[in-house]
Amino acid sequence: MVIEASGSSKPDYQVLRQDVSAHIVRDGVTGTEGYAFFSPVAGLTETLIIGSDSPAMVxxxxxxxxxxxxxxxxxxxxxxxxxxxxxxxxxxxxxxxxIYSRPWG
Incomplete structure (x- = not known):
């Protein structure tokens, strides 16, 4: 999936992965990649980060x-x-x- 900005011939960002384990996007201008790992992921090959053993935002x-x-x-x-x-x-x-039965002091 590629999302384009209005009036732009180059996409603003590209969705590299979007599933229950991770959402990964790449900025089309800077090349910066954003990752939301919801569970362990391994073996990524087309991204800067190859995986994560736990939930993380990168x-x-x-x-x-x-x-x-x-x-x-x-x-x-x-x-x-x-x-x-x-x-x-x-x-x-x-x-x-x-929560009301617990001491809050």
């Missing part, structure tokens, strides 16, 4: 044969890890916990 711009600018962020805020013990009863079953 901007990549090849400066020359030796240099590349990268901007990488992990979209997972990691507010919690694993299972919250308050959400499991004595039998190991998940129970509903209200």
């Amino acid at each position: 901007l990549a711009n090849q400066l020359n044969a030796q240099e590349m600018h990268l901007s990488i962020v992990n979209p997972d805020l990691a507010l919690y890890r694993g299972q919250d013990p308050d959400q499991i009863d004595a039998n190991g079953d998940q129970v509903e916990v209200s």
